[in-house]
Amino acid sequence: xxxxxxxxxxxxxxxxxxxxxxxxxxxxxxxxxxxxxxxxxxxxxxxxxxxxxxxxxxxxxxxxxxxxxxxxxxxxxxxxxxxxxxxxxxxxxxxxxxxxxxxxxxxxxxxxxxxxxxxxxxxxxxxxxxxxxxxxxxxxxxxxxxxxxxxxxxxxxxxxxxxxxxxxxxxxxxxxxxxxxxxxxxxxxxxxxxxxxxxxxxxxxxxxxxxxxxxxxxxxxxxxxxxxxxxxxxxxxxxxxxxxxxxxxxxxxxxxxxxxxxxxxxxxxxxxxxxxxxxxxxxxxxxxxxxxxxxxxxxxxxxxxxxxxxxxxxxxxxxxxxxxxxxxxxxxxxxxxxxxxxxxxxxxxxxxxxxxxxxxxxxxxxxxxxxxxx
Amino acid sequence: xxxxxxxxxxxxxxxxxxxxxxxxxxxxxxxxxxxxxxxxxxxxxxxxxxxxxxxxxxxxxxxxxxxxxxxxxxxxxxxxxxxxxxxxxxxxxxxxxxxxxxxxxxxxxxxxxxxxxxxxxxxxxxxxxxxxxxxxxxxxxxxxxxxxxxxxxxxxxxxxxxxxxxxxxxxxxxxxxxxxxxxxxxxxxxxxxxxxxxxxxxxxxxxxxxxxxxxxxxxxxxxxxxxxxxxxxxxxxxxxxxxxxxxxxxxxxxxxxxxxxxxxxxxxxxxxxxxxxxxxxxxxxxxxxxxxxxxxxxxxxxxxxxxxxxxxxxxxxxxxxxxxxxxxxxxxxxxxxxxxxxxxxxxxxxxxxxxxxxxxxxxxxxxxxxxxxx
Numbered sequence: 001x002x003x004x005x006x007x008x009x010x011x012x013x014x015x016x017x018x019x020x021x022x023x024x025x026x027x028x029x030x031x032x033x034x035x036x037x038x039x040x041x042x043x044x045x046x047x048x049x050x051x052x053x054x055x056x057x058x059x060x061x062x063x064x065x066x067x068x069x070x071x072x073x074x075x076x077x078x079x080x081x082x083x084x085x086x087x088x089x090x091x092x093x094x095x096x097x098x099x100x101x102x103x104x105x106x107x108x109x110x111x112x113x114x115x116x117x118x119x120x121x122x123x124x125x126x127x128x129x130x131x132x133x134x135x136x137x138x139x140x141x142x143x144x145x146x147x148x149x150x151x152x153x154x155x156x157x158x159x160x161x162x163x164x165x166x167x168x169x170x171x172x173x174x175x176x177x178x179x180x181x182x183x184x185x186x187x188x189x190x191x192x193x194x195x196x197x198x199x200x201x202x203x204x205x206x207x208x209x210x211x212x213x214x215x216x217x218x219x220x221x222x223x224x225x226x227x228x229x230x231x232x233x234x235x236x237x238x239x240x241x242x243x244x245x246x247x248x249x250x251x252x253x254x255x256x257x258x259x260x261x262x263x264x265x266x267x268x269x270x271x272x273x274x275x276x277x278x279x280x281x282x283x284x285x286x287x288x289x290x291x292x293x294x295x296x297x298x299x300x301x302x303x304x305x306x307x308x309x310x311x312x313x314x315x316x317x318x319x320x321x322x323x324x325x326x327x328x329x330x331x332x333x334x335x336x337x338x339x340x341x342x343x344x345x346x347x348x349x350x351x352x353x354x355x356x357x358x359x360x361x362x363x364x365x366x367x368x369x370x371x372x373x374x
Numbered sequence: 375x376x377x378x379x380x381x382x383x384x385x386x387x388x389x390x391x392x393x394x395x396x397x398x399x400x401x402x403x404x405x406x407x408x409x410x411x412x413x414x415x416x417x418x419x420x421x422x423x424x425x426x427x428x429x430x431x432x433x434x435x436x437x438x439x440x441x442x443x444x445x446x447x448x449x450x451x452x453x454x455x456x457x458x459x460x461x462x463x464x465x466x467x468x469x470x471x472x473x474x475x476x477x478x479x480x481x482x483x484x485x486x487x488x489x490x491x492x493x494x495x496x497x498x499x500x501x502x503x504x505x506x507x508x509x510x511x512x513x514x515x516x517x518x519x520x521x522x523x524x525x526x527x528x529x530x531x532x533x534x535x536x537x538x539x540x541x542x543x544x545x546x547x548x549x550x551x552x553x554x555x556x557x558x559x560x561x562x563x564x565x566x567x568x569x570x571x572x573x574x575x576x577x578x579x580x581x582x583x584x585x586x587x588x589x590x591x592x593x594x595x596x597x598x599x600x601x602x603x604x605x606x607x608x609x610x611x612x613x614x615x616x617x618x619x620x621x622x623x624x625x626x627x628x629x630x631x632x633x634x635x636x637x638x639x640x641x642x643x644x645x646x647x648x649x650x651x652x653x654x655x656x657x658x659x660x661x662x663x664x665x666x667x668x669x670x671x672x673x674x675x676x677x678x679x680x681x682x683x684x685x686x687x688x689x690x691x692x693x694x695x696x697x698x699x700x701x702x703x704x705x706x707x708x709x710x711x712x713x714x715x716x717x718x719x720x721x722x723x724x725x726x727x728x729x730x731x732x733x734x735x736x737x738x739x740x741x742x743x744x745x746x747x748x
Contacts, residue, residue: 237654277675280611284661287654301651305676 003202005031007353008194010181010217011209012036013044014158014342015331017165019207021083022346024172026354031201032169033194035180035213042180042213043276045338048234048308049158050256050264052247053340056123056150057098060114064364065317069337070123071360072344073152079343080156087167091160092259096246098153099128099137101144101293103251108146115148124151139243139296155247155256158339177201181210183218184328191328205353209331211338212274212309214319221324226370227333229274230312233282234266236304237290237297244294253289263300265290269310269336276307310335313370320348323367329353330367377576379405381727382568384555384591385583386410387418388532388716389705391539393581395457396720398546400728405575406543407568409554409587416554416587417650419712422608422682423532424630424638426621427714430497430524431472434488438738439691443711444497445734446718447526453717454530461541465534466633470620472527473502473511475518475667477625482520489522498525513617513670529621529630532713551575555584557592558702565702579727583705585712586648586683588693595698600744601707603648604686607656608640610678611664611671618668627663637674639664643684643710650681684709687744694722697741703727704741 005028009020012034020032035042055073059066080093102108108127118125126132126149133140133147170176179196184206186192193202194217208214212229215222241261248255256264268282283305291298311333313319318341319333331349334341348358379402383394386408394406409416429447433440454467476482482501492499500506500523507514507521544550553570558580560566567576568591582594586603589596615635622629630638642656657679664671685707687693692715693707703726705719722732 235654238651277612278677279672280609280661280674280676281665281672283676284658284665287658287661291655291658298653298655300654302654302657302679303652 003193003204005029005175005201005203007031007205007207008033008201008203009207009209010194011044011211011332013209013211014046014162014165014339015211015334015345016207016209017162017169018342018346019209019331019349020169020174021165021172022350023353024169024174026350028353030174031177031203032174033177033179033181033196037178043308044162045211045308045310046158046162048232048306049339050234050254050266051156051158051161051339052098052254052256053154053156054098054150054247055153055340056115056118056125057100057153057249059118062117062121068344068360068365069340072341073154075343075347076154076156076340080161083161083164083168086171087164089160089164089167091164092157093154094156094259095152095154098150098247098249099133099147100150100249101133101140101147103143103145105145107251111148125149126151137245137248139294140248141293141295153247156339157258161339181217184220184325186219186325189324190326204327206328207331207349208328211311211332214311214332220328221371222367223370223372225314226319226367227311227313228271229309230335231270231272231276231307232267232310232336233278233286233307234264234305235283235286235290235302237263237265237300238303239263239297239300243296250289250293253286253293255290255294262303263297271312274309276309278305278307310338318345318365319367319370320345320365321352321362321367324371377567377578379403379549379575379577381405381579381581382407382575382577383581383583384568385418385585385706387583387585388420388536388539388713389585389708389719390581390583391536391543392716392720393583393705393723394543394548395539395546396724397727398543398548400724402727404548405551405577406548407551407553407555407570411552417682418536419585419682419684420532420536422606422680423713424608424628424640425530425532425535425713426472426628426630427528427530428472428524428621429527429714430489430492430499431474431527431623433492436491436495442718442734442739443714446715447528449717449721450528450530450714454535457535457538457542460545461538463534463538463541465538466531467528468530468633469526469528472524472621472623473507473521474524474623475507475514475521477517477519479519481625485522499523500525511619511622513668514622515667515669527621530713531632535713555591558594558699560593560699563698564700578701580702581705581723582702585685585706588685588706594702595745596741597744597746599688600693600741601685601687602645603683604709605644605646605650605681606641606684606710607652607660607681608638608679609657609660609664609676611637611639611674612677613637613671613674617670624663624667627660627667629664629668636677637671645686648683650683652679652681684712692719692739693741693744694719694739695726695736695741698745
């Protein structure tokens with residue numbers, strides 16, 4: 001059996017497509033399996049994401065995941081521009097900054113404490129008092145007492161990014177197969193390819209980037225609970241462009257604005273299996289938070305609502321690198337950081353396949369920690 | 375100029391199409407102008423309605439409108455069956471009854487007082503105590519103290535009804551023109567036809583059934599404020615079929631179930647012009663009411679949301695009959711009762727055009743009361 005490709009990538013979300021692009025750019029012949037279309041489509045979490053590139057926003061300690069996010073954020077602008085150039089499509093990358101707002105003094109102090117390490121590490125951030133916050137985001141509710149502003153955090157439009165990536169990988173010669181991979185083909189401890197509904201496909205390397213559906217692929221060596229779907233419900237409101245200038249986090253919701261006036265309001269985190277419905281109670285809570293934190297949104301129109309299934313791991317760290325099988329690389333479990341982590345994940349996977357040491361130590365993200373117990 | 379039709383009907387909602395059907399059934403050659411498709415579509419309020427046939431539900435006194443609603447309700451089952459037979463489409467007419475629920479004893483007493491006249495008039499209704507209400511609608515919140523049940527009130531699926539009507543009038547030979555009528559053509563005080571973007575159409579009679587857009591047709595003789603759009607926002611939830619057995623009114627929302635498990639939750643009444651957006655604040659309030667009054671709906675999915683523009687009149691009475699022009703009959707301004715009043719309105723208009731006295735005195739609904747002051 002001659003391999004039909006240098007690499008097979010399993011997964012049509014931002015991670016799978018970014019990996020495919022990186023491999024193709026380095027000269028590999030790549031096949032990508034995308035299960036996101038047709039009946040019983042597995043809609044990648046990317047399509048439901050808010051696109052907040054908040055590497056500092058939630059980094060409460062100097063830990064490996066925070067460092068990984070920072071490395072990826074540092075690559076994002078170039079990544080976005082490359083994809084735009086290759087696809088001819090805009091992805092709306094904006095260095096908008098991210099604000100984490102507080103509605104009482106104790107919360108503001110706590111926020112400040114949590115990012116003390118960032119200051120020491122020379123990461124840029126600003127503490128905004130009430131007046132400075134009002135100046136920057138005048139539509140935020142009057143009871144906001146202040147905020148921390150992460151100047152270098154940014155935003156992107158995830159659907160536009162995914163569509164542009166799709167164009168870019170096609171242009172780069174990646175073959176896209178609209179099919180579900182059922183299992184990894186192997187010879188002992190070596191992966192040989194994959195099997196879908198219509199048969200076997202062989203490749204020198206396999207990359208598993210199937211997000212929430214990763215453990216539905218058999219023979220990966222992963223425990224059944226290694227990656228679980230975590231539902232995130234989101235609302236889309238339409239307001240006047242510029243109502244919010246940047247991304248805003250409030251205690252009970254976040255707000256991710258788009259240039260055209262849309263504001264994405266999210267998001268829940270619910271372990272409810274593969275149920276991607278929007279519920280009445282969650283929509284009520286998000287709308288209540290939206291109107292409370294940004295009163296002008298009362299008159300915004302509710303233009304859409306959806307839910308995505310983020311690939312959750314119990315330690316909330318992604319799976320990046322080899323597991324128990326030779327020639328099978330994991331790139332999954334990115335939970336709430338899939339969009340942000342796409343550039344660094346793609347680079348790491350491409351390095352590993354080329355046999356080069358990645359720029360980052362991937363030890364903490366080793367899939368072996370979540371291997372099936374034999 | 376020879377008239378091209380016996381009657382021109384202006385309006386593609388449930389009133390216009392019901393009138394067209396009645397006229398065609400009596401042998402008239404009918405042209406119907408429907409502005410509900412294409413760019414800048416005027417979506418008839420019918421498509422946004424909940425389909426509650428609540429003739430008794432809101433009849434707080436023995437007044438002409440209540441009597442008109444009762445007459446129309448009495449005709450509805452036969453009307454629905456006729457349309458189903460002619461179109462081959464189901465319209466989901468259900469004699470489900472309507473419950474008006476109360477959450478404190480004073481409210482329940484007030485409700486009872488308001489329908490005292492109905493008892494005297496031999497209209498069917500039941501007072502349900504807490505236990506009886508629980509028996510009938512076990513998913514209603516536990517703090518419901520009781521309800522009045524209007525046994526003969528019913529429900530229908532308005533979109534299915536409108537689609538079936540569309541089929542039925544085509545089958546009956548009605549010509550449908552997808553165009554907006556700009557003005558009534560007249561010779562002195564006599565209507566001769568209508569003018570749309572492409573020219574003039576003549577007919578022996580003209581029926582104006584343009585709902586919220588009625589006063590945008592010029593030369594009708596109506597005052598500019600005779601009919602105004604009143605926005606009604608609505609949410610569609612998906613729950614298990616049978617969660618609610620019938621239509622339920624609560625103090626802050628109503629619930630109109632469909633056989634397939636959908637529950638329509640409405641509705642606001644807002645005089646905001648031709649703005650048919652769903653707003654964040656109204657959606658929040660409807661969702662909060664839904665979850666409070668029917669707690670199991672917390673887990674229902676929010677599957678759709680929309681707003682409709684009901685044709686409101688300041689005295690909340692419809693305009694039925696001739697106005698200041700000969701050969702122009704009005705059938706508009708039905709506000710929240712368009713679906714319910716379709717059968718009787720169609721019958722009255724067809725009688726008037728045939729020169730027969732209608733079964734009901736239409737004096738109280740005379741369009742002349744809202745005529746333009748010269």
